[in-house]
Amino acid sequence: MDIKMLKFKNKLTVELDGKLDANSAPELEAKIEPELKNTDILIFDMQKLTYISSAGLRVLVFALQTLDAHGGTMRIENASDDVKQVFSLTGLLKVFDIK
């Protein structure tokens, strides 16, 4: 899992490359957690994300809820069909802002 983070003022873009599973999810959580407080717009670029597991979903949900708490927004971009399928199965398609 390769995680690239780009912060511009209060907008944070996170580029995910590889598999977001139980092994890589803690890393992602540790990386984004300190940034979430002063982020209003969080964008996950999932163009290169091949797989997301429940542990990965947990981090996304956690990020969404943290942003919700202070009125921020979270958006998911370029998710593959496989990843979208997971969102669909878990009912998150309606919860996340997916483009």
Place this chain on the structure above:
Amino acid sequence: MKKENKYRFRRLYFQISMITIPLFLIIAGVIAWIVYNSTLRGFLEAQNSLMSHQLELILGDTCYTTDSFTKERVDWYFDKIEEYSAKLLEEDKNEDKQAMENFKQTDKGTVEEIEKLPKDLQFSLTREFYETIFMTMVKSYLDYGPKRLFVIDTADNYKTKVICDFVDSGPLQLGDELGIDLSQHPKLKKIIDSEDSSGNIVFELSHTFPDEGSYYIGYLPLVYQGETRAVIGVVYDWNEFNDALHLTIIKTMIICAGALVIFLALLQIIIYRRATAPVTAIQETVREYKQDKDSEKVVSAMGRIKVRNELGLLSQDISELAKEIDYYTAENVRLAAEKERVAAELDMAKKIQADQLPSDFPDRKEFDIYASMTPAKEVGGDFYDLFFVDDDHLALVIADVSGKGVPAALFMMMSKNIIHNLASMGLSPKEVIESANRTICANNKQRMFVTVWLGILEISTGRVTAVNAGHEIPMICKPGGEFELFEEPHGVMVGVFSKAEYEQYEFVLKKGGSLFVYTDGVAEATNASDEMFRTDRLLTALNEHKGGTQKQLLESVQREVERFAGDAEQSDDLTMLGITIH
């Protein structure tokens, strides 16, 4: 082992000696050569200076030059000595001392004025000069003890005629021929022929003069007007000199050799004590330690090595290393015990978890049901459940907690019990899931979640009322048909949004129809080339193996998944539940 030790130890010492001993032999050789040469030179210089001194003393006492005694006069005296040679040897001494004294008072040292004197007086003066030479020679001969001491005339007319000669046996008389073979004495010949007119003392080694043997001769030429007038010669026995020289050299050599041997021995002892012995001690200790792991023995053995060099430091390091190995060994034992305890606990937890999953499936003629859960680790986060709500209603649950291991297992236990309790109360699936979601969200600081598929089967009609909270899509096989994905409304997983609402749906399983629910561990099982099993392969497997009992079907699917995954390690729990209505 022991023999090899000794061999190695000897090799080290032998290797060092192979370098030091030849080096010492070379040094000894060089020292011997230097000592021999310097001693020889020193001896020769000493001998030369002794002989020079002797010759110069004779010269100074006889042919000294003053205002009234000139070289011209010496030349004249030598002529006269030759002239009166026969008369000089006579005992008669008829001298007019007064006349001699008178002459000396006014003497200017010229030949002219002495020639004016009467012959008698000339003779007397010549005699006096000759006697001075004679007496000086006698004194020198007795004082120095040379082998031979002589003065010869070298003027053209009297070449090699003896003036005076002192030797132990058969000294020559004034006027005698010296009888020396000049061809054997090139240096003397050079002086006599006035080729060398510097007046410097010349030394030569002779084997023929005064007789057969080895002699060292010094010649002091008296030079007048570029011509050698006379030569004073002194002869020493070369053998005596050589013996003394050799004795001295041998003594010096023995002292040097002795010193070198002692030094070499000391060096070898130092090498042995400072290097070889400590290395051997360290090696033996380390080998023993490998056998018995007794660090105290190492510490005491290393403490005995007290050399102040790298080996001393090495011994200290080895001591500390042994102590550290002790510490880490103890630590390892502790950790192993700890690991064992944790493993035992996990094993117990695994059994408790397994006990939570029903393994006695109801044996009813209306349906055939089977379920299995294979955790990826000791304990897992997947679970299934099946229980009668009442005689006609069978609750079916399959769920997957986010994450794995102990945290997922704890969350799974809680979720399972909440859902079980709520469903047992006879609530609808929607009510059960919404209520469970609220309860779980209330105490979920770690933001875990669980995906749940809950269905309640009305046994008499085959009607299933269900809710899907973010879980995998069920697969349904209609009687006589194939297994297919059953698209239904999907809610969000449980534990995330406390206000989430869930849509309940219904379908009917007619007699002969089957339902198959599973967790993502099945569809997402991965093989070595990172491919997933996926739902299409799952459907194929189900359709291939359907027809038997649910137990057979589920076991077949499990085998298919395992065959697909091969040796690749599975990261997710694998859970399935299947039911067929009869």
